[in-house]
Amino acid sequence: xxxxxxxxxxxxxxxxxxxxxxxxxxxxxxxxxxxxxxxxxxxxxxxxxxxxxxxxxxxxxxxxxxxxxxxxxxxxxxxxxxxxxxxxxxxxxxxxxxxxxxxxxxxxxxxxxxxxxxxxxxxxxxxxxxxxxxxxxxxxxxxxxxxxxxxxxxxxxxxxxxxxxxxxxxxxxxxxxxxxxxxxxxxxxxxxxxxxxxxxxxxxxxxxxxxxxxxxxxxxxxxxxxxxxxxxxxxxxxxxxxxxxxxxxxxxxxxxxxxxxxxxxxx
Ligand code: ADP
Ligand code: MG
Numbered sequence: 001x002x003x004x005x006x007x008x009x010x011x012x013x014x015x016x017x018x019x020x021x022x023x024x025x026x027x028x029x030x031x032x033x034x035x036x037x038x039x040x041x042x043x044x045x046x047x048x049x050x051x052x053x054x055x056x057x058x059x060x061x062x063x064x065x066x067x068x069x070x071x072x073x074x075x076x077x078x079x080x081x082x083x084x085x086x087x088x089x090x091x092x093x094x095x096x097x098x099x100x101x102x103x104x105x106x107x108x109x110x111x112x113x114x115x116x117x118x119x120x121x122x123x124x125x126x127x128x129x130x131x132x133x134x135x136x137x138x139x140x141x142x143x144x145x146x147x148x149x150x151x152x153x154x155x156x157x158x159x160x161x162x163x164x165x166x167x168x169x170x171x172x173x174x175x176x177x178x179x180x181x182x183x184x185x186x187x188x189x190x191x192x193x194x195x196x197x198x199x200x201x202x203x204x205x206x207x208x209x210x211x212x213x214x215x216x217x218x219x220x221x222x223x224x225x226x227x228x229x230x231x232x233x234x235x236x237x238x239x240x241x242x243x244x245x246x247x248x249x250x251x252x253x254x255x256x257x258x259x260x261x262x263x264x265x266x267x
Pocket of ligand 1: 007014128185216223238
């Protein structure tokens with residue numbers, strides 16, 4: 001699942017790491033691929049991403065495979081992360097002249113190999129742009145999750161994102177769809193949040209998750225301790241919201257693709 005929205009600060013990274021942690025806590029195998037050169041997902045998951053660490057850059061260059069690059073979370077053995085290092089900042093340009101430049105990620109994420117490692121879900125945290133890194137994520141993914149912040153201009157850029165998804169679906173990846181829209185930083189006390197939620201639900205209908213993620217200070221504090229919200233404050237409103245959203249996503253997945261994941265989660 002590709003977490004994309006070319007707008008920055010809407011909750012992509014927060015959603016990628018906390019959904020991943022919640023699914024992993026429920027017994028599923030989850031791999032987070034950090035494709036943002038800033039490496040915020042790697043930081044939040046507490047994995048090493050200092051310069052020179054084997055990373056998603058090496059994955060895109062086909063220098064190492066995901067089995068070698070995935071670092072296990074220090075707190076959850078079901079959770080893995082392929083970190084992003086600063087090398088990735090140049091990748092967007094380096095990729096331009098490379099063979100199969102849009103399929104670098106898709107080619108190496110072989111579903112059978114992922115299953116063999118016990119991975120049920122892969123989340124790709126995208127940078128805030130629609131460049132080659134995001135394109136690689138879209139070509140490799142089955143589904144796109146679009147986080148939308150309950151703030152002014154919430155839908156700004158979304159039309160452009162959807163147009164890009166359409167182009168990718170037509171030309172590069174027929175199985176791709178925007179499956180999930182998630183409302184983030186929802187503040188129940190403000191009219192603005194209600195209005196944005198209403199507008200987004202009208203626009204996207206059943207793609208929008210029932211569970212919204214509230215604005216919660218604990219969520220924003222957790223990354224500075226290299227922790228997900230599930231480790232930092234498992235009883236917080238933020239943690240509970242991500243756990244509920246993860247359950248909803250997994251239920252939808254089972255309804256759509258069958259009991260594969262449910263069966264797998266038993267052991
Ligand atoms: P993106 O990856 O889209 O740029 P982030 O996930 O990094 O966005 O979130 C942007 C900022 O908002 C971060 O500082 C993050 O900690 C904060 N944030 C995200 N979600 C919430 C939330 N539900 N409540 C409070 N702060 C949040
Ligand atoms: Mg981010």
